[in-house]
Amino acid sequence: xxxxxxxxxxxxxxxxxxxxxxxxxxxxxxxxxxxxxxxxxxxxxxxxxxxxxxxxxxxxxxxxxxxxxxxxxxxxxxxxxxxxxxxxxxxxxxxxxxxxxxxxxxxxxxxxxxxxxxxxxxxxxxxxxxxxxxxxxxxxxxxxxxxxxxxxxxxxxxxxxxxxxxxxxxxxxxxxxxxxxxxxxxxxxxxxxxxxxxxxxxxxxxxxxxxxxxxxxxxxxxxxxxxxxxxxxxxxxxxxxxxxxxxxxxxxxxxxxxxxxxxxxxxxxxxxxxxxxxxxxxxxxxxxxxxxxxxxxxxxxxxxxxxxxxxxxxxxxxxxxxxxxxxxxxxxxxxxxxxxxxxxxxxxxxxxxxxxxxxxxxxxxxxxxxxxxxxxxxxxxxxxxxxxxxxxxxxxxxxxxxxxxxxxxxxxxxxxxxxxxxxxxxxxxxxxxxxxxxxxxxxxxxxxxxxxxxxxxxxxxxxxxxx
Amino acid sequence: xxxxxxxxxxxxxxxxxxxxxxxxxxxxxxxxxxxxxxxxxxxxxxxxxxxxxxxxxxxxxxxxxx
Numbered sequence: 001x002x003x004x005x006x007x008x009x010x011x012x013x014x015x016x017x018x019x020x021x022x023x024x025x026x027x028x029x030x031x032x033x034x035x036x037x038x039x040x041x042x043x044x045x046x047x048x049x050x051x052x053x054x055x056x057x058x059x060x061x062x063x064x065x066x067x068x069x070x071x072x073x074x075x076x077x078x079x080x081x082x083x084x085x086x087x088x089x090x091x092x093x094x095x096x097x098x099x100x101x102x103x104x105x106x107x108x109x110x111x112x113x114x115x116x117x118x119x120x121x122x123x124x125x126x127x128x129x130x131x132x133x134x135x136x137x138x139x140x141x142x143x144x145x146x147x148x149x150x151x152x153x154x155x156x157x158x159x160x161x162x163x164x165x166x167x168x169x170x171x172x173x174x175x176x177x178x179x180x181x182x183x184x185x186x187x188x189x190x191x192x193x194x195x196x197x198x199x200x201x202x203x204x205x206x207x208x209x210x211x212x213x214x215x216x217x218x219x220x221x222x223x224x225x226x227x228x229x230x231x232x233x234x235x236x237x238x239x240x241x242x243x244x245x246x247x248x249x250x251x252x253x254x255x256x257x258x259x260x261x262x263x264x265x266x267x268x269x270x271x272x273x274x275x276x277x278x279x280x281x282x283x284x285x286x287x288x289x290x291x292x293x294x295x296x297x298x299x300x301x302x303x304x305x306x307x308x309x310x311x312x313x314x315x316x317x318x319x320x321x322x323x324x325x326x327x328x329x330x331x332x333x334x335x336x337x338x339x340x341x342x343x344x345x346x347x348x349x350x351x352x353x354x355x356x357x358x359x360x361x362x363x364x365x366x367x368x369x370x371x372x373x374x375x376x377x378x379x380x381x382x383x384x385x386x387x388x389x390x391x392x393x394x395x396x397x398x399x400x401x402x403x404x405x406x407x408x409x410x411x412x413x414x415x416x417x418x419x420x421x422x423x424x425x426x427x428x429x430x431x432x433x434x435x436x437x438x439x440x441x442x443x444x445x446x447x448x449x450x451x452x453x454x455x456x457x458x459x460x461x462x463x464x465x466x467x
Numbered sequence: 468x469x470x471x472x473x474x475x476x477x478x479x480x481x482x483x484x485x486x487x488x489x490x491x492x493x494x495x496x497x498x499x500x501x502x503x504x505x506x507x508x509x510x511x512x513x514x515x516x517x518x519x520x521x522x523x524x525x526x527x528x529x530x531x532x533x
Contacts, residue, residue, distance in 0.1 A: 203522060229532030298513065301506035308503070319486050336492075337500045339484040341507070348510045350520035357521060 004028040004074075005159050005459050008216040012069035015061060022054040022061070022072030022116060025162075029074040029118045032160045036462055041135045042145075042154035043076070046119040049085050050074070053116050060114070069219040071114030076155045076164035079120040080127050081207075082196040083107050086117065090198040091125040091148075094326035096318075104196025105228050106165060106207050113223040118161045122151030125331045127167055127200045128311070130175050130400040133382065137180060138460035139426055143379035146176035146400065152210050153180035157460050163211040163220055167197060169204045170303060171374075171404030174416040177210055178374035178429025181418045181460065183217045183446070184210045188437045189411030190235045192221075193228030201310035203233075204303070204408045213456065214417060214447040218242035221439065237437045245443035251285030253445065256367030261296045262403055265390040266376040269422035274373045277419045277430050277449060281371070284448055289367055293359050296406070298352045303405045305341050305349035312338025357410045364435050369445050374416040374429030375400055403431060413439045417446050418455055427455075 003011060003020055014020045030050065037043055047053075057072045077083055080090045081104040088099040103111060111117070124132045124147045132150025137143040138158035145154040149166030153176030156164050166173035168186040177184025185208045192207045199205060209220035225239045257263075257278060263271065282288050315335045318324045324332045363370065376389050380396045387396050407414040412433050419430035430449070434442040450456060481487045488496060 232528055232531075298509055301508070301510045304503045304506055305510065333496060333499050336486060336488060337496050337503070339486055340496075340500045340504075345507050345510060347520055348513065348515065349507075350522050351515040351518040352510060352513065353521035354518050355515070 001457065001459070002028065004032060004162070006162075007213040008069050008073055008162055008211070008219050009213060011073060011162065012071070012219075015072045016066050018061065022057040023051060025072065026050050026054040026074050026116050026118065029161050032158070033119065036158055036160060039136060039141055039462065040138060040154045040158050040160070042121055042151040042158060042160060043119040044079050044089065044091075044122050044151070045086050047086055047117050050116055050118050057114050057116065067112070067114035068223065070110065070223060073115055073163065074118040074161045075110060075115045076119060076121040076152050076161040077107060077117050078149050078152050078165050078167060079123050080167055080198040081107055081165055083117060083120065086120050088120070088198070090127065091123040092327065094318075094323055096323050099198060102196065105193035105230060106224055107196070109223050109226075110165075121149070121155050121164055124148040124150070125328045126198065126311070126315075127169060127172060128331045128334055130171060130397060131382070132176070137379045137426075138462050139181060140379065140424065141462065142381055143426070144179070144382050146179040146379065148172040149184075149210065150176045153177060153182060153184075156180070156182055156210055156212060158462060159459060163209060163216055166208060166210045167194075167200070168206045168208060168408065169200045169307065170408050171401040173206070173208050173210060174374050174404050174414060174429065174431065175400055177416040179379040179427065181427030181455070181458070182210050182212060183214050183415065183417045183450075184208065185217050185221065185415045185439070185442075186407060186413065187221065187225065187439055188413045190231075190233045191237070191413070191437060191439065192224045193226075193231040193234050195228055195230035199314055201307045203310070204307055206408065214443060214450045215243070215246055217415070218246060218443050225439075240440050242440065242443055245440045246447045248444045248448070249285065250281065250445055250448040253368045253441070254287045254289055254366065255281055255445070256363055256370040257288060257290045258293050258363070258370055258372060259290050260292045262372035265392065266373050267378065267389055267422070270373050270376060270378065270428050273420035273428040274371075274430060278371060281445070281449055286445070291363055291367075293363060295352070295355050295359055299356060299406055299409060302349040302352040302356070303409050305345045306353070306409075308334065308338035309341040309346045310338075311335055312341070353409050356406065360410050360412065368434070368441050370433045371445075372431050373403055374431040375403060378422045378424070378426035378428060407433050412436060413442050415442050415446055417450055418453070419449075420455065
């Protein structure tokens with residue numbers, strides 16, 4: 001395996017020992033972008049300063065200064081995070097849309113840890129929606145990578161960078177992670193600062209990493225997590241050493257499986273892969289407890305009301321002045337229909353949110369994590385308007401966030417990690433959710449599961465389809 | 468003789484929602500919202516007057532970091 005295809009956990013000791021330079025790794029990433037991104041369309045900007053930054057890092061490493069596992073590693077940054085050395089567009093070409101050339105809190109933390117920003121990854125305009133046109137899926141270029149962090153998903157899975165940043169308002173980290181065969185974590189609301197990220201819906205937005213392995217995700221989180229007074233959601237919660245969760249036994253842990261809503265309406269391959277994963281975790285010593293959650297029928301209405309109303313408020317002046325006419329038509333429609341949500345609907349959605357949080361808190365009294373599928377389906381073609389899921393025809397867009405948005409409403413940490421492939425060779429995601437600020441247990445279960453899976457080192461090569 | 472109540476005019480609807488998409492676009496938006504309204508209608512059936520909204524006002528927020 002070439003170095004650029006390796007995870008951070010393998011690269012870090014090699015870089016630290018001087019057996020590989022950050023310049024070599026960064027040049028390999030840039031070469032991959034040159035040769036593969038015409039097909040993938042995962043980047044909207046490449047950092048002209050990347051090689052200079054890598055040279056600087058190499059000098060530090062040669063002098064014995066080691067900033068941690070990310071030191072010298074090329075990272076992709078979703079185009080809704082502000083960056084000081086690359087413009088931010090939030091996927092919009094509308095006139096009057098512009099953002100400052102400063103580092104977001106997350107970019108600042110990664111830069112201080114020695115990460116090399118290789119470029120800005122594509123997002124659907126203003127991170128709206130679970131797709132990311134025209135980006136393609138590295139496992140099958142005729143399919144979508146999911147969204148809205150689809151550029152980050154395609155870039156990491158396609159070997160164009162080693163890890164990336166995403167944002168998640170209804171599933172936008174976990175959906176592309178699942179469809180692209182990656183690990184993606186939406187941390188607890190308040191765990192990672194959103195300061196310097198273009199808002200989509202203030203109480204639903206989360207920032208987090210997309211990586212090749214669970215250990216890489218832990219390495220990214222160790223840098224990203226922490227209090228920031230610039231984000232009103234951030235709390236003074238101690239940040240544990242996430243690496244300590246790895247290699248811990250899961251004997252004695254209890255895994256909850258919510259049998260309503262999350263099962264019974266999935267593609268057969270997805271349902272089968274998740275059931276197999278649960279059996280594997282049980283065999284590894286975890287207890288499995290099945291339960292049902294009431295009130296989930298109200299969740300979709302609640303997130304629609306909150307997300308649409310918040311987005312309409314954010315874009316209100318653009319709406320009033322007609323600038324939204326320059327937005328992509330689907331985004332313009334979503335922003336405009338946010339005006340139809342009444343104030344009472346919005347507040348009632350916040351009441352339902354409280355009910356769902358309480359329901360989950362009750363479930364977590366007897367389980368340590370809740371596991372299910374991340375999505376009910378694998379990656380679909382962009383021209384498909386309807387898919388058969390559990391013998392019911394459904395829009396793939398509507399289906400795509402059905403299993404993920406609950407954890408945005410409730411703010412709980414939730415991770416997607418690969419749990420196999422369907423018969424077309426497309427990745428399937430396993431969804432692990434935890435208690436507030438208990439990412440440690442999510443990492444512990446995820447790593448115990450990932451450790452012995454045969455697809456841990458599988459990579460999408462794109463090669464046959466590129467030629 | 469009873470007469471049917473007047474439906475709100477397009478102009479009144481535009482006034483209520485505070486933006487002014489015209490004719491076809493307003494109708495397209497209303498059509499797009501129909502599927503979402505089905506979900507929001509479920510919220511409206513709930514009696515939740517004893518439930519505090521999830522978002523809690525915090526008067527100390529602006530004093531953080533000072």
